[in-house]
Amino acid sequence: MKCIVGLGNIGRKFDLTRHNIGFMVIDELCQKHGLELDKQKFNGLYTIATIKGEKVLLIEPMTYMNLSGEAVRPLMDYYKVTTEDILVLYDDLDMPPGRLRLRPKGSAGGHNGIRSLIQHLGTDEFKRIRIGIGRPPGRMKVPDFVLQKFSDDEMITMHRVIDRTIEACETFLTGERFENVMNQYNGDVN
Secondary structure, three states: OEEEEEOOOOOHHHOOEHHHHHHHHHHHHHHHOOOOOOEEEOOEEEEEEEEOOEEEEEEEEOOOHHHHHHHHHHHHHHOOOOHHHEEEEEEEOOOOOOEEEEEOOOOOOOOHHHHHHHHHHOOOOOEEEEEEOOOOOOOOOHHHHHOOEOOHHHHHHHHHHHHHHHHHHHHHHOOOOHHHHHHHHOEEOO
């Protein structure tokens, strides 16, 4: 079984914020395939489905971002998912909005959700899709920026980014080598 994890913060006040782009992708993926995150266990909201012929566990941690690993690790253990079969979706400040960066492994790069996953999984060797959200303007503090909702103009771009990320997730689920998925989806979304 494969596993796709979208990172974000729980609570209505965080809906459609930059830090919740991982949740937004999972929600749209579910909507596209007529699914619902209808199960809850180990502080994770999730479902199990078959997409593109592959059984997949879709997870949104119900912890705050910096505790994401506390929800993901027990669900992976419970369903016997290996780190080779996990794909994590999250926001990246260091890339402009509209850019995707797929990687087979890597450091947390200052992202607290990824730091928590690395800590709880005991490795940084898991696949990820970093979704560019850009840097805060002027002197705005990073926490204020990532917890701010996307503007209407930004959402036009982010809808295209979400669609492209979903395509990358579906390609991952077809069993395509991740190197090929990276080559196909890395870069700016037009």
